[in-house]
Amino acid sequence: MIHMIKLCVGIASVEELESYRDERAHWWDADYGEDVHVHRTRMMPKRRAEMEGVSSIYWVIAGAVACRQPILRLAPYTNAEGKNYCDIIMAPTLVRTVPYPKRPFQGWRYLRPEDAPPDLEAGANENSAELAAELARMGLI
Known part of the structure; x- marks a missing residue:
């Protein structure tokens, strides 16, 4: 098993990520069901088989890993111009x-x-999250 880590660009807090996680699938014309969060990235992981259904994506928000989401599956996507992507379908x-x-x-x-x-x-x-972040910055956890 292997996880994935990614910057959550343009997001300042976990609460902000929560506020629009359901909208992302609609932005990309991806329909994987109502109860998923989809993030499109350029490259399909070579270790895909080790990840689907057992791993998580760890989100870096404001300079620190702040949360994770279970990865349900990784789906190939090709846009109208023929460019290939990977849709990360998460709980x-x-x-x-x-x-x-x-x-x-x-x-x-x-x-x-x-x-x-x-x-x-x-x-x-x-x-608790702020206290844990401060302790991590100090190298205590």
């Missing part, structure tokens, strides 16, 4: 993680399970 559930600082990078990267930040405990709120 709509956003699982907050212990914030982990991450520098900007292009595209997406693989993330080994042992390098993935742990989930925040159930019931954690914005204050």
